[in-house]
Amino acid sequence: MQHEQPAGAALARLLRQWWEQSAHNGVEKPTQQSLARHVGVDQTTLSRYLNPRHPSTAPLRVVELLHSHLGAPAGELARARALHREATTAARRRAHRTTAPDGAGDSAPPGPAEAQGAGPERSGPSPAASSAAGHRTRVRQVTAWPLAAAATFLLLVGVGVWWWAAAPSGNGREQQSPSPAASAAEWQLTQEGDRYWKAWTVQYLLAAHGHEVQADGIFGKKTAAAVRRFQKERGLLPDGKVGPRTWPLLVRTVDSGSHGPEVEALQHLLTNAGLPTDITGTYSATTAHNLTEFQEAHRLPVTGEADVATWRALMAAQQPPVRSHPTPTPTG
Secondary structure: OOOOOOHHHHHHHHHHHHHHOOOEOOEOOOOHHHHHHHHOOOHHHHHHHOOOOOOOOOOHHHHHHHHHHOOOOOOHHHHHHHHHHHHHHHHHHHHHOOOOOOOOOOOOOOOHHHOOOOOOOOOOOOHHHHHHHHHHHHHHHHHHHHHHHHHHHHHHHHHHHHHHHHOOOOOOOOOOOOOHHHHHOOOOOEOOOOEOHHHHHHHHHHHHOOOOOOOOOEOOHHHHHHHHHHHHHOOOOOOOOEOOOOHHHHOOOEOOOOEOHHHHHHHHHHHHOOOOOOOOOEOOHHHHHHHHHHHHHOOOOOOOOEOHHHHHHHHHOOOOOOOOOOOOOOOO
């Protein structure tokens, strides 16, 4: 039986079809590099949007820009919007789906000794023995009641202490320690020759610090020179490499009042981590939602603020680049 194609893959196939069919009347289709520049994303991200086998859902703004720029049939825009809505809804459901714990097994049936009338008949006890047994039973009952009451009191106290310790904080979210993966995340060493997300993250952040660097996704000589200037300004060894000493000074705190290249860097990282975010350079509601979702998934403090720990975890969560051609030529 043929299964219906998932909405994310169907959307990627439709976008790729627009791109493939944009060549007509002797005019070649645009390269992915030029197309990515037109819609405001990097080439690696666009490749994911056009890859039905490993799709990443394109933001609605990108879908609409691709439809307009590639001259796709007018009637297909509504279908693309519907697929986008279905794909994002499915992704949201997957992110919030929780699994219930398995139920306990059935209890074993009572053994033969528990059945009434089991075993041979015995003569009843003597009246004296019955009287003594009844007295002992009353003593046990009188003694057991205060013990049971004390145990119940201690249990209630223990439950109260546990509830107080586990209660959510004032912002309505549980305070969790970072996940092992987030805690163990290390800064990604980035140097001349690196490409894609490593390179453009460095380039966007350098621009945020006032250095004139083109965010082309290629860590060339010009980028390395800008890194050395930044390191000199911060009193670091100017080796042109961005590692565990340079990254914490290079990243910037991004929150609801932020805008500029540092926000673009954050939005690119969120998108490449599986949370499609419009690359606008402005801290939008979608940016805030995706950032808090990432923090919650990695058991980071859910603040909606990209601090040093969040930047480091985001870089550790980056997917490997999808190489597409033509391969860009280094420009620095």
